[in-house]
Amino acid sequence: xxxxxxxxxPVWLVIEAVGLLDTSAFHARxxxxxxxxxxxxxxxxxxxxxxxxxxxxxxxxxxERLCGQDVAFRVICAGDGPDHATVARFRQxxxxxxxxxxxxxxxxxxxxxxGKVGVVALDGTKIGANASKDANRTEAGLRxxxxxxxxxxxxxDAEEDALFGxxxxxxxxxxxxxxxxxxxxxxxxxxxxxERREAESEEDRxxxxxxxxxxxxxxxxxxxxxxxxxVALAAEHLARQRAGHQARAAAWHAAxxxxxxxxxxxxxxxxxxxxxxxxxxxxxxxxxxxxxxxEKQGQKGAxxxxxxxxxxxxxxxxxxxxxxxxxxxxQNMVTDDGLVFATELTDSxxxxxxxxxxxxxxxxxxxxxxxxxGPGTGKIxxxxxxxxYLSDANLASPGPDRLIATGxxxxxxxxxxxxxxxxxxxxxGAGAGExxxxxxxxxxxxxxxxxxxxxxxxxxxxxAETPHGRIKHNMGIRRLATRGIRRASGEWQLICATHNLMxxxxxxxxxxxxxxxxxx
Numbered sequence: 001x002x003x004x005x006x007x008x009x010p011v012w013l014v015i016e017a018v019g020l021l022d023t024s025a026f027h028a029r030x031x032x033x034x035x036x037x038x039x040x041x042x043x044x045x046x047x048x049x050x051x052x053x054x055x056x057x058x059x060x061x062x063x064e065r066l067c068g069q070d071v072a073f074r075v076i077c078a079g080d081g082p083d084h085a086t087v088a089r090f091r092q093x094x095x096x097x098x099x100x101x102x103x104x105x106x107x108x109x110x111x112x113x114x115g116k117v118g119v120v121a122l123d124g125t126k127i128g129a130n131a132s133k134d135a136n137r138t139e140a141g142l143r144x145x146x147x148x149x150x151x152x153x154x155x156x157d158a159e160e161d162a163l164f165g166x167x168x169x170x171x172x173x174x175x176x177x178x179x180x181x182x183x184x185x186x187x188x189x190x191x192x193x194x195e196r197r198e199a200e201s202e203e204d205r206x207x208x209x210x211x212x213x214x215x216x217x218x219x220x221x222x223x224x225x226x227x228x229x230x231v232a233l234a235a236e237h238l239a240r241q242r243a244g245h246q247a248r249a250a251a252w253h254a255a256x257x258x259x260x261x262x263x264x265x266x267x268x269x270x271x272x273x274x275x276x277x278x279x280x281x282x283x284x285x286x287x288x289x290x291x292x293x294x295e296k297q298g299q300k301g302a303x304x305x306x307x308x309x310x311x312x313x314x315x316x317x318x319x320x321x322x323x324x325x326x327x328x329x330x331q332n333m334v335t336d337d338g339l340v341f342a343t344e345l346t347d348s349x350x351x352x353x354x355x356x357x358x359x360x361x362x363x364x365x366x367x368x369x370x371x372x373x374g375p376g377t378g379k380i381x382x383x384x385x386x387x388x389y390l391s392d393a394n395l396a397s398p399g400p401d402r403l404i405a406t407g408x409x410x411x412x413x414x415x416x417x418x419x420x421x422x423x424x425x426x427x428x429g430a431g432a433g434e435x436x437x438x439x440x441x442x443x444x445x446x447x448x449x450x451x452x453x454x455x456x457x458x459x460x461x462x463x464a465e466t467p468h469g470r471i472k473h474n475m476g477i478r479r480l481a482t483r484g485i486r487r488a489s490g491e492w493q494l495i496c497a498t499h500n501l502m503x504x505x506x507x508x509x510x511x512x513x514x515x516x517x518x519x520x
Contacts, residue, residue: 020515339500
């Protein structure tokens with residue numbers, strides 16, 4: 001088949017590269033023996049899926065069609081292409097085997113001299129699920145739907161038992177993807193989310209109560225007050241200022257009545273005292289904020305708990321520019337030369353909680369690449385993250401040196417320019433999101449105002465966002481084809497492995513000569 005395509009066509013490199021990988025995890029799942037035709041070679045199916053995803057083809061029916069029409073696909077399958085059902089069944093295996101493939105591709109890239117971890121970056125990207133936003137239901141809607149399905153299922157069971165005998169025609173109890181089980185999973189997820197929100201609200205109320213009690217005991221908490229406590233704390237502060245002034249005024253008048261010369265000027269009326277006026281203004285501001293929040297919540301109402309009956313694991317994800325997609329939030333840790341070397345598909349709308357888990361996964365992957373002969377020592381030098389990962393806990397957690405933005409890039413640049421223009425290099429202004437002096441966030445904001453800090457952080461966009469652009473724009477993959485968090489995670493790892501392999505080809509690291517050297 002060499003005459004079908006020129007020797008320079010990248011499909012030959014993909015075929016040879018997969019041949020260098022350890023695909024035993026796929027072969028272990030291959031069924032052999034028994035009646036029927038021999039199964040397809042797992043190496044061929046892996047190569048076919050890698051090539052398909054590299055070209056933005058995720059539909060199993062389209063892959064089947066291309067195996068009969070496209071020369072590159074015909075070369076991969078040697079003119080004997082699988083049908084769409086075989087492709088879909090094999091892809092389902094990636095829930096348990098994609099992690100091994102992802103690691104094998106990383107090792108191959110390291111052996112080719114890729115995987116520079118002196119500077120790395122973490123970023124999240126939203127990827128669409130194989131589900132529609134219109135399939136979201138509230139908890140009440142899910143309960144009604146579950147009841148309707150249970151009644152319908154009972155009627156069907158009775159009819160099938162009458163026709164075939166008891167126990168015939170039932171759904172496979174191990175199949176988690178029947179409609180009834182998807183609805184049940186969605187309802188269970190909605191109930192857990194409602195309980196979580198109720199627990200968080202109760203904890204917020206408890207924290208607010210503790211803060212108010214501490215303020216009444218004369219030890220008001222430092223820093224930002226707990227949610228829901230700012231009005232009560234402001235009122236308590238005003239009461240303390242009034243009581244303090246009244247006590248001082250009473251002492252002054254008592255001294256004057258006793259014939260002693262009191263110190264200082266005669267006290268002003270309580271409500272005219274400077275500290276009392278300031279405390280009263282603080283209370284008025286807190287009450288105005290609380291009223292605005294209550295009005296906004298009254299207009300919008302509390303966000304309802306919804307779950308999707310097509311893919312219960314997916315979530316409504318906010319996207320840049322406004323709006324939502326039904327999907328997942330993928331966390332990718334990227335090397336300086338563009339490899340995705342640690343990845344996790346999550347159902348979290350926010351990024352903050354994934355900094356520490358991804359740093360641990362990245363450290364293990366860096367050590368693995370170094371052991372395979374990759375560049376450097378396998379120690380991460382500097383990790384970069386945008387403001388979505390900002391928290392004192394993430395800044396203080398164990399691990400390599402890090403720069404996490406304390407605000408938007410334009411605000412950081414403006415603060416850095418102002419600091420550079422200040423006399424003697426003094427910092428001027430505060431970065432967006434900066435907290436009280438002495439916190440890890442304040443220290444990070446100060447560091448990002450230095451020339452070295454802002455120069456290092458400027459690398460984040462180039463490193464972190466380039467793979468997402470390649471996956472979504474060059475490969476054309478904006479939506480997953482599988483459902484459920486396990487299978488969707490396996491598919492996402494396949495996508496990242498494909499990105500890494502194609503990067504090795506386009507960057508000139510994976511060549512016929514390099515393959516020959518590695519094969520020896």
